[in-house]
Amino acid sequence: MPDFAVELRDVVKTFPTPEGGYVNAVDHVDMQIKNGEFFSLLGSSGCGKTTTLRMIAGFEWPTSGEVYIGDQGQGRKPPFQRPVNTVFQSYALFQHMTVFQNVAFGLEMEKTSNEEIKSRVGKVLEMVKLNGMERRSPRQLSGGQQQRVALARALVKLPTVLLLDEPLGALDLKLRKEMQLELKSLQREVGITFIFVTHDQEEALTMSDRIAVMSLGKVMQFGAPVEIYERPNCKFVADFIGETNFLEGVVQSSGDGTVRVQVPRVNSTLTGVARQEYKVGDPVVLSIRPEKIRLVETPQLNQNCFEVIVRNAAYIGSDTRLEVDLNGVKLKVWEQNHISTLDPRAYHQGTQTAWVSIMPENILVLPGE
Amino acid sequence: MLQKLRENQNIQGLILILPTLLFMVGLLIIPLILTTVVSFGRRSADGGVIYTFTLDNYARLFGYSTTCTNGAASCFDPLYVDITVRSFWLALETTVLVILLAYPLAYFIARSTPKRRTTFLFMVLVPLWTNFVIRVYAWMMILRTQGVLNGLLGAFAGLFHIPFTPFDMLYTPGAVLVGMVYEFLPFMILPIYTSLEKIDNSLYEAAADLGANPLRTIFRVTLPLSMPGVVAGTILVFIPVMGTFIVSDILGGQKVMLVGNLIQRQFLDARDPTFGSAASLILMVMTLIVTYFYTRKFGFGEEIIAV
Numbered sequence: 001m002p003d004f005a006v007e008l009r010d011v012v013k014t015f016p017t018p019e020g021g022y023v024n025a026v027d028h029v030d031m032q033i034k035n036g037e038f039f040s041l042l043g044s045s046g047c048g049k050t051t052t053l054r055m056i057a058g059f060e061w062p063t064s065g066e067v068y069i070g071d072q073g074q075g076r077k078p079p080f081q082r083p084v085n086t087v088f089q090s091y092a093l094f095q096h097m098t099v100f101q102n103v104a105f106g107l108e109m110e111k112t113s114n115e116e117i118k119s120r121v122g123k124v125l126e127m128v129k130l131n132g133m134e135r136r137s138p139r140q141l142s143g144g145q146q147q148r149v150a151l152a153r154a155l156v157k158l159p160t161v162l163l164l165d166e167p168l169g170a171l172d173l174k175l176r177k178e179m180q181l182e183l184k185s186l187q188r189e190v191g192i193t194f195i196f197v198t199h200d201q202e203e204a205l206t207m208s209d210r211i212a213v214m215s216l217g218k219v220m221q222f223g224a225p226v227e228i229y230e231r232p233n234c235k236f237v238a239d240f241i242g243e244t245n246f247l248e249g250v251v252q253s254s255g256d257g258t259v260r261v262q263v264p265r266v267n268s269t270l271t272g273v274a275r276q277e278y279k280v281g282d283p284v285v286l287s288i289r290p291e292k293i294r295l296v297e298t299p300q301l302n303q304n305c306f307e308v309i310v311r312n313a314a315y316i317g318s319d320t321r322l323e324v325d326l327n328g329v330k331l332k333v334w335e336q337n338h339i340s341t342l343d344p345r346a347y348h349q350g351t352q353t354a355w356v357s358i359m360p361e362n363i364l365v366l367p368g369e
Numbered sequence: 370m371l372q373k374l375r376e377n378q379n380i381q382g383l384i385l386i387l388p389t390l391l392f393m394v395g396l397l398i399i400p401l402i403l404t405t406v407v408s409f410g411r412r413s414a415d416g417g418v419i420y421t422f423t424l425d426n427y428a429r430l431f432g433y434s435t436t437c438t439n440g441a442a443s444c445f446d447p448l449y450v451d452i453t454v455r456s457f458w459l460a461l462e463t464t465v466l467v468i469l470l471a472y473p474l475a476y477f478i479a480r481s482t483p484k485r486r487t488t489f490l491f492m493v494l495v496p497l498w499t500n501f502v503i504r505v506y507a508w509m510m511i512l513r514t515q516g517v518l519n520g521l522l523g524a525f526a527g528l529f530h531i532p533f534t535p536f537d538m539l540y541t542p543g544a545v546l547v548g549m550v551y552e553f554l555p556f557m558i559l560p561i562y563t564s565l566e567k568i569d570n571s572l573y574e575a576a577a578d579l580g581a582n583p584l585r586t587i588f589r590v591t592l593p594l595s596m597p598g599v600v601a602g603t604i605l606v607f608i609p610v611m612g613t614f615i616v617s618d619i620l621g622g623q624k625v626m627l628v629g630n631l632i633q634r635q636f637l638d639a640r641d642p643t644f645g646s647a648a649s650l651i652l653m654v655m656t657l658i659v660t661y662f663y664t665r666k667f668g669f670g671e672e673i674i675a676v
Contacts, residue, residue: 085578106579106580
């Protein structure tokens with residue numbers, strides 16, 4: 001068995017622009033996707049995630065570099081010769097065929113015997129909970145059901161890799177959440193490698209074993225969801241995934257994995273953690289997640305403790321979202337409402353001044369620009 | 370009164386369709402009734418109509434003849450049956466040929482970039498700016514014995530020192546077929562293009578993704594999904610070809626007589642409006658029957674408009 005289900009080696013895809021120039025939609029991407037992994041390509045529109053997926057599927061060919069499926073270089077192989085299948089964003093169901101015919105289509109192309117087609121289609125339709133719908137037309141199905149047909153149609157071929165191009169984008173929020181969990185458990189059940197394209201960070205965090213965050217054709221970071229969220233490697237990823245506060249500063253001293261950073265705007269020094277070595281004087285950006293800042297009534301024995309003015313507090317049920325002023329710098333602070341009370345003061349509604357306390361491991365030191 | 374009109378949507382609707390309604394009643398329903406009445410009449414000596422009830426005209430059309438060469442009182446004369454069968458056959462040939470020519474072209478146009486599509490569609494429509502009859506005459510210039518095509522063939526043969534005698538192409542069933550195919554091609558290209566253009570590119574990708582090579586994609590996905598266009602085109606081509614007489618008149622001369630020519634001659638040359646009316650009705654009924662069975666099987670191609 002090859003080491004990777006899919007491997008991209010220095011892949012570039014260039015498209016002409018309407019202005020007559022050229023743009024690298026995918027810009028020197030290296031990527032290794034392990035067997036049986038649920039891998040997500042995450043990024044905003046135009047970041048190259050769909051182009052990357054389409055090059056694995058064979059709808060596009062790399063301008064340079066090579067796509068490997070298993071250990072086979074794909075070169076300019078057309079899609080119908082690749083052992084991968086795609087679930088399309090638009091589902092792309094054949095409206096002139098029944099559900100059964102749609103799912104059977106791929107097997108017919110492989111010249112599978114009728115009995116085998118019948119049993120495999122039956123099995124996969126059961127797996128996606130569409131048994132009994134065999135004779136319906138796709139038109140007669142709801143959006144969620146059509147999505148399942150698209151999934152069944154691709155899965156029935158038992159591809160080595162299943163490619164999913166924002167398959168949940170057209171569903172409403174509730175159904176989407178359901179399908180996320182279902183897809184994840186389905187993937188565990190069948191053990192097929194899934195490559196999932198999405199612009200929805202929550203979706204990617206929920207489902208993936210590993211995520212590649214993409215921007216402007218490049219992969220900014222590979223990592224497990226917890227790694228991507230807790231230890232982003234650059235300002236872009238920290239900003240793209242979840243919410244955060246940024247403070248710009250200069251390295252004052254470093255050692256033992258912690259870095260002391262002088263932040264001129266708050267006229268103070270903060271201690272944080274870093275993934276890489278910094279020299280004294282390096283420009284850096286501090287990223288502090290709003291839920292990791294604690295509001296306290298009295299200053300604590302902590303390396304990062306500041307007096308702030310509470311400017312705004314919005315009660316949203318589970319949390320109270322505050323905006324505090326630290327020496328003129330606005331910080332987002334999310335406090336969990338872990339006590340049930342009708343007293344608004346408990347949620348800092350009335351407080352004017354308070355202390356914030358931030359543990360050093362909650363301050364991430366990222367390279368500055 | 371005005372208030373009442375504002376409130377009553379039925380009256381409003383009636384007023385809106387009134388011009389069309391008058392047009393249809395005056396120029397379709399009444400003439401159709403007149404034609405039916407006349408078809409059961411008898412021709413008078415001066416080419417007028419004696420209104421009576423006789424089935425003679427229909428009997429003649431179906432081969433009943435009283436002028437027999439063997440001296441019998443009545444016999445079977447296949448003349449008119451032959452004409453009808455020939456018309457039907459020619460319409461069928463034309464339609465099939467037009468589909469075969471139009472489909473690849475429509476596919477090509479539908480798969481081009483949007484900018485080029487406009488240019489190609491424009492080119493399909495340009496010939497329609499010239500009058501139908503003039504275009505048929507142009508084909509006469511091309512096909513006649515001393516015409517363009519024979520001239521080109523002769524020049525080509527001359528290049529290779531092959532002896533060449535010009536073909537007699539004009540006034541043959543083949544010439545009529547060529548003319549028909551040419552005249553009706555745009556009416557097939559446009560509806561097929563419309564239905565092909567609606568097929569989302571992701572469907573072709575899905576077919577390829579599931580293992581279908583381009584040929585199988587065409588037969589399993591493209592063709593079935595564009596059938597509404599083929600059906601609509603067939604209706605637009607088959608029905609007019611069944612009744613047309615200009616192409617056969619100009620390119621077929623006396624040799625290729627179709628139902629359309631037969632009807633035209635009964636009214637203009639033979640001065641027998643009763644027989645002409647009967648032939649018209651038979652043509653109409655035949656076309657209706659064919660269309661009925663065809664549309665029952667394939668629909669009207671209404672998805673072209675509906676989707």
